[in-house]
Amino acid sequence: MKRIIILAVGLILAVGIKAQTILTFKSHGLLPDEQNPMILTKYLDPGVEGQNVTWDFSVLEATNNFLGSVKSPSIAKGTERFATSNTMLEEFGSYFFFNSNSSVLEQYGYQSSNGTFVIEYSKPFVKMRYPFSYNSFYNGNFNGVYLSDNKEIGKLSGTYQVSGDGIGTLILPEGKSFKNALRVKEIKTYDQNLNGSNVKIEEITHRWYVNEHRFPILVFIKSTYTFENGQTNFSAKAAYNSNVIMLSDNLISSASNYKLEVFPNPYYDKVNINLHVEDRARVNISVYDLIGKRVSILADHYQEAGDQTYNFSAKGIGLAKGTYIIKVKVNNYETTRKILEL
Numbered sequence: 001m002k003r004i005i006i007l008a009v010g011l012i013l014a015v016g017i018k019a020q021t022i023l024t025f026k027s028h029g030l031l032p033d034e035q036n037p038m039i040l041t042k043y044l045d046p047g048v049e050g051q052n053v054t055w056d057f058s059v060l061e062a063t064n065n066f067l068g069s070v071k072s073p074s075i076a077k078g079t080e081r082f083a084t085s086n087t088m089l090e091e092f093g094s095y096f097f098f099n100s101n102s103s104v105l106e107q108y109g110y111q112s113s114n115g116t117f118v119i120e121y122s123k124p125f126v127k128m129r130y131p132f133s134y135n136s137f138y139n140g141n142f143n144g145v146y147l148s149d150n151k152e153i154g155k156l157s158g159t160y161q162v163s164g165d166g167i168g169t170l171i172l173p174e175g176k177s178f179k180n181a182l183r184v185k186e187i188k189t190y191d192q193n194l195n196g197s198n199v200k201i202e203e204i205t206h207r208w209y210v211n212e213h214r215f216p217i218l219v220f221i222k223s224t225y226t227f228e229n230g231q232t233n234f235s236a237k238a239a240y241n242s243n244v245i246m247l248s249d250n251l252i253s254s255a256s257n258y259k260l261e262v263f264p265n266p267y268y269d270k271v272n273i274n275l276h277v278e279d280r281a282r283v284n285i286s287v288y289d290l291i292g293k294r295v296s297i298l299a300d301h302y303q304e305a306g307d308q309t310y311n312f313s314a315k316g317i318g319l320a321k322g323t324y325i326i327k328v329k330v331n332n333y334e335t336t337r338k339i340l341e342l
Contacts, residue, residue, distance in 0.1 A: 021182035023132040025102045036068040036215040043236035046206040053168030118147040134167040158190020200226040214290040243292030266340035270313040288325040
């Protein structure tokens with residue numbers, strides 16, 4: 001009896017762990033040659049923290065699009081000062097430099113698009129520690145200098161604290177809803193002395209992550225600036241990812257009677273996708289990576305009634321092993337499954 005109880009508890013824990021969104025370098029780290037398309041929106045209140053939260057941002061109002069690109073630092077001019085960095089994020093023509101490894105993501109600096117304005121951290125800011133999940137927490141301090149045309153024009157120093165402060169359901173525009181979304185809250189407070197002027201800055205960032213997507217799928221940033229004369233200014237921005245794919249459990253509905261099996265999963269060589277249809281149907285089966293880019297089309301035709309098996313191998317088409325998303329559409333019914341190539 002005791003052994004049965006232990007096994008039952010272990011099974012419950014395993015199911016609970018699987019349901020969580022856990023950030024690791026392998027699943028959510030910054031890797032070169034990846035892109036993150038986002039839609040800028042108006043800022044909204046980020047909502048409450050805690051477990052089983054529902055964050056409904058279906059009414060986010062889009063204002064513009066932008067593309068973030070992860071690249072090797074060596075391609076940007078004047079990056080020799082960031083020799084300890086191995087990853088560079090480009091957004092809006094500006095460059096952010098990181099050291100990215102299996103345990104930590106540290107930011108070492110910033111450079112404007114023309115290379116004239118630079119922030120160089122002598123003590124880096126820790127953007128993420130892996131693994132990271134709900135209730136994870138760390139803090140620390142950072143400092144650095146501002147440079148213009150290679151001349152020091154100011155200093156900055158401050159503290160940060162990062163917490164996994166929420167887990168629940170995230171609702172985005174276009175009817176997309178994601179269970180087990182992890183919210184990461186980052187509070188960054190620092191003193192800025194720039195060209196002889198002192199400003200105290202507080203940046204509060206909320207990011208939402210899911211297991212199926214490498215980058216955050218929603219970001220809110222609010223900054224507060226307090227000047228020497230006591231005057232306070234605010235700025236805010238927000239963005240979400242419209243390419244992220246929702247996962248669903250099955251393809252069976254009262255109107256369809258279609259059946260989908262994906263096996264083995266995880267797999268080493270190839271995964272099989274068996275699709276049973278009661279009647280002749282239009283079928284599309286596509287495979288996507290974790291940033292929502294389609295990497296393969298396995299089927300796009302009419303399938304006759306009965307069973308048909310398709311297969312996929314990332315290695316077979318020159319891609320790295322890891323997590324991918326299979327999207328299956330049969331007539332007007334659509335489902336998705338996550339697969340893992342080992």
